[in-house]
Amino acid sequence: MRVVDAFRESFGAEPQGVWHAPGRVNLIGEHTDYNDGFVLPFAVPWGVTAAVSRREDGVVRVRSLQAGEPVTVDDLDRAEGWVRYVVGVVWALRAAGHPVRGADIVVDGDVPQGAGLSSSAALEVVVGTALDELYGLGLAKMEIALLAQKAENDFVGMPCGIMDQAASALGEEGRALFLDCRSLASRTIPFDLTAEGLQLLIINTGVHHELADGQYARRREDCENAAKRLGVDALRDVTDLAGALAKLTGDERKRVQHVVTENHRVEALIGLLRAGAVREIGALLNASHLSLRDQFEVSCAELDVAVESAVRGGARGARMTGGGFGGSAIALVADDKVESVRQAVTSAYAERGWAVPEIYPATPAAGARRLT
Structure with a gap:
């Protein structure tokens, strides 16, 4: 797996795990999510794969196979560009009181460029999913989605609704996800084309x-x-x-x-x-x-x-x-x-x-x- 090879090359060690989170396409329900309405997205076969290990020193080191050399972040607020989507999740977890210190992260994305299939949500959710497991936080999938949304809203500065992160976290093969964006109640609906x-x-x-x-x-x-x-x-x-x-x-x-x-x-x-x-x-x-x-x-x-x-x-x-x-x-x-x-x-x-x-x-x- 090339993300593992890149992790070894970048950090000189084996990752503690590899995770994947998909992008999404929305079947219907556009611009309704931030109006407390209904949406019906589904997760797509493309997304972001991340090789991750935890660190104990509070430092986050991040590399994207689409963006070049590793970036070292010891002050989250000083992160720039796409790296803010990654460290924003660390920030959101810490702000919620979770004992997340640092991490080494290599990500590899295959979401088609310019397609609007929410690669940013996939990036946030894969980082949240990995850190949840590595730090033993025991978060539910919707909790990870909400923390990913908080990272994008309050750290990156994009006022998105919850749909993209929820679809990435809760998607199921062969099914669309009906989500009530007010109550956050959800259920999957068969969508076998x-x-x-x-x-x-x-x-x-x-x-x-x-x-x-x-x-x-x-x-x-x-x-x-x-x-x-x-x-x-x-x-x-x-x-x-x-x-x-x-x-x-x-x-x-x-x-x-x-x-x-x-x-x-x-x-x-x-x-x-x-x-x-x-x-x-x-x-x-x-x-x-x-x-x-x-x-x-x-x-x-x-x-x-x-x-x-x-x-x-x-x-x-x-x-x-x-x-x-x-x-x-x-x-x-x-x-x-x-x-x-x-x-x-x-x-x-x-x-x-x-x-x-x-x-x-x-x-x-x-x-x-x-x-x-």
Whole structure:
């Protein structure tokens, strides 16, 4: 295993263990997590693998096979760049009163670059999972997810919801994860595409628009302001959508319309899956994309073209997935339509002079776990 070889090379010793945490793709439920709403992600086969040993001197040494030489951190606050996602987990564990001292860590990621499949959450969760075991903390998987989220919110400074970390920690093979982001109650839902002759294609646009910088935080602020104006704790509590919209204008009105209807779409899609009607979820995927494009305004030309061309090529439904402004779209496709969808998307991009997107199937994978 190359992460073990790199650990030996970097630190001159064997690691005490190797762990893996996956990235995620969100089937439906976008920008609902920080509004105390519902989400339905699943863990993907790609993620971050970490070889880790504990240290007793408070020092954290970190190397990424994607980033070069090891970095030594003896003052967590002075960490920079991607290393903050790693030491932020150490910081969160210590802040929660756990006796975590130091660690030697080598990480190796295979999440496709630019795909928006949450490699940052996978990195946080794999470090949390490893340190939990090495220090004998006895944390539940959701506790690890919450500490990883705290690291990203309060140490890295990204105001993400809990979905990405929860999917990485709690994912199960062949199942999607239904998560109530208020109560943190969760259950897995069967999502066996192979048995239905279906594939879920990820269309990785590979683009990231600078417009996205700060836009995530703005959308979250819009939602919080709207909730205050409506006198509710979170937009999840809006039960009379028409009445709520009558009290709002502009961006806040549009954000509320998306969040409330998206929560309903999550519940409707779960109902179809539990009824065995996997083939019928496409219309909900389409509706989700239109809402994200028009009401939440987080799509972009590359995502729109990916979705529209996939549907024209025969997909049963498609939508952007993730935070937006780039990253990936997903398309639900029958096995006999995969090539026509692939060709339709590729041709649409070529006509516009855009780089050909990567297209690959994703199946629900297992969550964070020890490998050796």
